Amino acid sequence: MNFITVLITFVAMEGATWLIHKYIMHGFLWILHRDHHDHSNEGFLKRTITSLSSLHYLPLR
Numbered sequence: 630m631n632f633i634t635v636l637i638t639f640v641a642m643e644g645a646t647w648l649i650h651k652y653i654m655h656g657f658l659w660i661l662h663r664d665h666h667d668h669s670n671e672g673f674l675k676r677t678i679t680s681l682s683s684l685h686y687l688p689l690r
């Protein structure tokens with residue numbers, strides 16, 4: 630029973646994360662999320678600081 634609970638939770642949370650990322654972070658919160666897809670060195674420090682904070686998706690300005 631424990632294994633089934635873990636499996637169902639894993640699948641549900643992976644699905645929820647995928648949906649949130651695709652439709653919310655790439656939707657109306659794109660302005661806050663765009664830095665995560667910026668692979669240039671520009672903004673590296675900002676991304677690092679925000680990823681270490683609990684305010685992960687708030688911009689540092």
Ligand SMILES: [Zn+2]
Binds near residue numbers: 650666
């Ligand atoms: Zn994204």
